[in-house]
Amino acid sequence: MSHYAIMTDLNRCVGCLSCSVACKTVSNVPIGSFWIKVLRVGPNKCGDYQGKRPNIETYFLPMQCQHCKDPECVKVRPTEASHIAADGTIQIDKSKCIGCQFCVMAYPYNVRYLNEDERVVEKCTLCTQKTAQGELPQCVAQCGGRARFFGDLDEGIDNFECPANPTKQGKGVSYDDVHNARQKYSDIAKPYDASDVHHLPNVGNNPKFLYVLRGRTWQGKE
Numbered sequence: 001m002s003h004y005a006i007m008t009d010l011n012r013c014v015g016c017l018s019c020s021v022a023c024k025t026v027s028n029v030p031i032g033s034f035w036i037k038v039l040r041v042g043p044n045k046c047g048d049y050q051g052k053r054p055n056i057e058t059y060f061l062p063m064q065c066q067h068c069k070d071p072e073c074v075k076v077r078p079t080e081a082s083h084i085a086a087d088g089t090i091q092i093d094k095s096k097c098i099g100c101q102f103c104v105m106a107y108p109y110n111v112r113y114l115n116e117d118e119r120v121v122e123k124c125t126l127c128t129q130k131t132a133q134g135e136l137p138q139c140v141a142q143c144g145g146r147a148r149f150f151g152d153l154d155e156g157i158d159n160f161e162c163p164a165n166p167t168k169q170g171k172g173v174s175y176d177d178v179h180n181a182r183q184k185y186s187d188i189a190k191p192y193d194a195s196d197v198h199h200l201p202n203v204g205n206n207p208k209f210l211y212v213l214r215g216r217t218w219q220g221k222e
């Protein structure tokens, strides 16, 4: 089984919301609901103020389904609508969903919601329809800061990929060429170590998504 995930380099995220908007567009998410939200964390105090600059820091945190290894939403399912798919992602079989919202209440990150029109629960699918064809998830493909990277955890985050920089593709390159060109995280990442790699709080669900944050204090519990 694959263990697909997204890693976000928070030192590159500029909080532009392109990921959120791209996702809503490609996934037809209802107005007022989101499969990915971008939170502002801070400002929080940091270091000693020595009269040189304010002693505050902040960062942006894109939040969505973390496609956990031990998902709480799957444990509470009364009709087996929520399940672990063959690629390791967590999916909802809408034909089995009865809209009871047990999974919404069990879910630790508040990113599931009830589609009022269809009376089924929805959330990020990790763009399984795109990744099955070798494409990047939409939020990775359209990240304004080239801060999001997609890959298989078994291959390590240095091998996660984002779109290549179009300005380095040369003249006469078509949109498809640019769209399909990739670069690895190791190609553009600034140095980081294990202490810079974080997960959202783990309440037994073992979230798979990763966040890299250097030089600032991660505000969440691991």
Ligand code: SF4
Pocket: 022, 023, 024, 026, 027, 035, 036, 064, 123, 124, 125, 126, 127, 137, 138, 139, 140
């Ligand atoms: S992976 Fe796809 S469905 Fe999930 S947040 Fe990104 S764009 Fe939306």
Ligand code: SF4
Pocket: 008, 012, 013, 014, 015, 016, 017, 018, 019, 020, 038, 060, 062, 142, 143, 144, 145, 146, 147, 148
């Ligand atoms: S599109 Fe990229 S840079 Fe913009 S908010 Fe989302 S993760 Fe951050």
